[in-house]
Amino acid sequence: MKRMPFQRPTEYYDERIETTDEQICELLKQRKELSTNNPGFPTEELIAKWSTKYNFYEDFLRSIFSHLLNEEQYKPVVEPRGFLANIPVLKSHEKDGAFYTVTFVRQFQNASVVNLTIDREDSDRVSSQEEHSFFDLMVESGAGEYDCRNNFGGGSRTHYSFTFTVSPALPDDLSDIKFVFKEVSLPFSKTTGYQFVIQPED
Numbered sequence: 001m002k003r004m005p006f007q008r009p010t011e012y013y014d015e016r017i018e019t020t021d022e023q024i025c026e027l028l029k030q031r032k033e034l035s036t037n038n039p040g041f042p043t044e045e046l047i048a049k050w051s052t053k054y055n056f057y058e059d060f061l062r063s064i065f066s067h068l069l070n071e072e073q074y075k076p077v078v079e080p081r082g083f084l085a086n087i088p089v090l091k092s093h094e095k096d097g098a099f100y101t102v103t104f105v106r107q108f109q110n111a112s113v114v115n116l117t118i119d120r121e122d123s124d125r126v127s128s129q130e131e132h133s134f135f136d137l138m139v140e141s142g143a144g145e146y147d148c149r150n151n152f153g154g155g156s157r158t159h160y161s162f163t164f165t166v167s168p169a170l171p172d173d174l175s176d177i178k179f180v181f182k183e184v185s186l187p188f189s190k191t192t193g194y195q196f197v198i199q200p201e202d
Contacts, residue, residue, distance in 0.1 A: 028068070041065055077149070078167040082109030087172065093196040097121045102179055102198045105170060112170040113151075114179060118160040134185070137164040140178040143171065174200035 031039060042050075042065055051058045084107040092101040099119045106113040114137060139146040146166050153162035170177060183194040 031068075032071075039068065041069065075147070075149075078111050078147070078165060080106070080108035080111040080113055080165060084108060085172070087174065089174070089198075089200045091198045091200055093198060095194075095196070100181070100196060100198070102200070105174065105200075107172065108169060110169060111165050111167040114148075114164045114166060116162045116164070116181065118155075118162075120158045134183070135162065135181040136184050136191075137166070138180040138182065139166055139170070140180055141176055143176060146170070177201075 042061075047058050047061050047065075050056065051061055087105045087107060089102045089104055092099060094100070097120055101117045101119070103115045103117055106115070116135065116137075134150070134152075136150060137148040139148060146168070149165045149167075151163045151165055153160060155161055177200055179198045179200070181196055181198070183192045184190060185192055
């Protein structure tokens, strides 16, 4: 999903608070390091206490701490450029009537795009109110680490298609690559515990 460019909400800035704002950044860095970048979320009791003590609305504090959980969403976005080739994969995994397929990998000079489709039986148990599955992708490889971004996608009750941008670009030879898909629930990308692996050269 392409991120909209940021626009300052106002041109005004009170320079008297510059030191305070920098201290906030310093505390955020300290918070991240102390928690090993896994802070969790304050309890409702703490939110209520801090709301009263510092005169903030509780929902405002919830919003702040929710944003602090999602720093990864603000990483610079890699836009694939310089199309090179499509690499067919056509490997699948099946569970509980759902058929997951990595159809192909689209190669670019600076990134790769992994295409995942999900197909389900069209039956009474698939209702329009049923929650749809979302997945995060992790690439396992002995050659190094990859950053994976879910571009989301769309479809119908029985067929969905998603794309993931992987950077740097994957090798053309995918024999050393494993695609690990982890199911998550929105809006905070909590893992459900279900995952599956697709190995292109398996």
